Amino acid sequence: MSKKLESSFKNMVLSLFLISVVMAAALGFVYNTTKIPIEENDKKVVIDALKLVLPEFNNDPTKEIESLDKLQIYPASLDGNPVGYAVKTYTDKGFSGTFWLMVGFTTDGSVKDISVLQQNETPGLGTKMKESPFKDQFPGKNPETFVMKVKKDGGAVDAITAATISSRAYCDAVQRAYDAVKDKINSKGESEQKGGNND
Amino acid sequence: MTNIQQFTKGLIKENPALVLLLGMCPTLAVTSSAINGLAMGLATTFVLTFSNIVIASIKNFIPDKVRIAGFILVIATFVTIVDLVMKAWAPPAIYNALGVFIPLIVVNCIILGRAEAFASKNSVFHSLLDGLGMGVGFTLALFVMGSIREVLGNGSILDIKFVSQEAKTILMFVMPPGAFITLGFLIASVNKLKKA
Numbered sequence: 001m002s003k004k005l006e007s008s009f010k011n012m013v014l015s016l017f018l019i020s021v022v023m024a025a026a027l028g029f030v031y032n033t034t035k036i037p038i039e040e041n042d043k044k045v046v047i048d049a050l051k052l053v054l055p056e057f058n059n060d061p062t063k064e065i066e067s068l069d070k071l072q073i074y075p076a077s078l079d080g081n082p083v084g085y086a087v088k089t090y091t092d093k094g095f096s097g098t099f100w101l102m103v104g105f106t107t108d109g110s111v112k113d114i115s116v117l118q119q120n121e122t123p124g125l126g127t128k129m130k131e132s133p134f135k136d137q138f139p140g141k142n143p144e145t146f147v148m149k150v151k152k153d154g155g156a157v158d159a160i161t162a163a164t165i166s167s168r169a170y171c172d173a174v175q176r177a178y179d180a181v182k183d184k185i186n187s188k189g190e191s192e193q194k195g196g197n198n199d
Numbered sequence: 200m201t202n203i204q205q206f207t208k209g210l211i212k213e214n215p216a217l218v219l220l221l222g223m224c225p226t227l228a229v230t231s232s233a234i235n236g237l238a239m240g241l242a243t244t245f246v247l248t249f250s251n252i253v254i255a256s257i258k259n260f261i262p263d264k265v266r267i268a269g270f271i272l273v274i275a276t277f278v279t280i281v282d283l284v285m286k287a288w289a290p291p292a293i294y295n296a297l298g299v300f301i302p303l304i305v306v307n308c309i310i311l312g313r314a315e316a317f318a319s320k321n322s323v324f325h326s327l328l329d330g331l332g333m334g335v336g337f338t339l340a341l342f343v344m345g346s347i348r349e350v351l352g353n354g355s356i357l358d359i360k361f362v363s364q365e366a367k368t369i370l371m372f373v374m375p376p377g378a379f380i381t382l383g384f385l386i387a388s389v390n391k392l393k394k395a
Contacts, residue, residue, distance in 0.1 A: 023273065038283070
């Protein structure tokens with residue numbers, strides 16, 4: 001076994017510098033190789049969620065994206081006619097901090113479906129928000145008439161047993177999404193009515 | 200110690216999680232399901248094996264006074280590689296579940312512990328065997344723990360549910376107290392096994 005390098009100032013600086021250079025080069029290489037798959041993955045997660053929560057569409061909603069604060073609105077259309085909006089929404093009232101949902105609305109403002117994008121809720125409790133029967137309460141409901149609050153708070157949503165905080169946060173996120181697209185849906189509805197009168 | 204023993208000592212006799220009691224943070228935190236435990240174990244094994252190899256091969260070029268800094272540089276590099284690779288090619292559900300615990304492998308005591316106690320004093324080949332053995336032992340411990348917690352707490356194994364959707368399961372086991380209880384029983388069993 002050869003002798004160890006002496007701990008002189010020059011040796012210490014030199015050896016750490018060399019290690020850093022080699023490791024940085026290795027990291028740069030891996031970063032470049034994984035960059036494209038990671039971007040594609042991120043995009044795929046969004047597109048899969050969009051397909052799940054929106055009615056059938058054939059445009060590319062990721063290209064017509066609108067941002068509103070931290071929310072992102074994806075307009076969907078079929079052969080040029082708007083069929084709905086998907087909103088990437090969040091809540092910071094979760095039991096373990098922020099979680100993200102993708103909420104799809106049809107043009108009349110009712111919920112088409114909801115997909116959980118990212119969450120850290122308690123396994124077996126808060127994570128039940130991804131499962132029936134909790135998630136089945138939302139499709140077809142319009143937050144205008146369906147009070148987006150858990151029953152404990154005077155709303156219409158059945159909370160998950162032992163996960164009221166997660167349920168409450170879920171409603172908060174959906175309500176936030178609805179608030180973001182409400183104006184769009186209402187103005188659309190009115191303009192369509194006006195068009196009808198002209199005919 | 201023969202080559203084989205260098206590898207097998209990590210499985211039971213010096214199992215990093217259940218005997219050396221190193222790396223308790225991921226052991227307790229990510230084992231809420233079998234698949235999470237397995238993925239975390241494999242990620243750690245990868246980092247441990249490669250950092251052991253690199254550290255054993257450069258041990259004579261690192262002056263003693265800055266050896267910890269040098270080790271951490273090497274370890275952090277491999278952890279970042281695992282993080283990027285998992286982000287690119289692992290199923291998103293697993294990557295999300297492991298979340299913050301992948302970057303935290305950097306400060307996992309098993310890895311720095313093996314670098315300091317073994318790789319910096321032994322040959323490259325023995326360090327490779329030691330890293331693999333310790334990694335497999337750690338993976339085994341996390342997988343068993345995750346399985347027990349998933350079966351008792353969620354009524355499923357590897358995400359396959361074997362009780363009805365409405366059946367009551369022992370929820371406590373997927374929550375933090377269940378992790379401590381499971382760990383306690385596992386440590387006791389391994390102690391018994393070692394004495395036998």
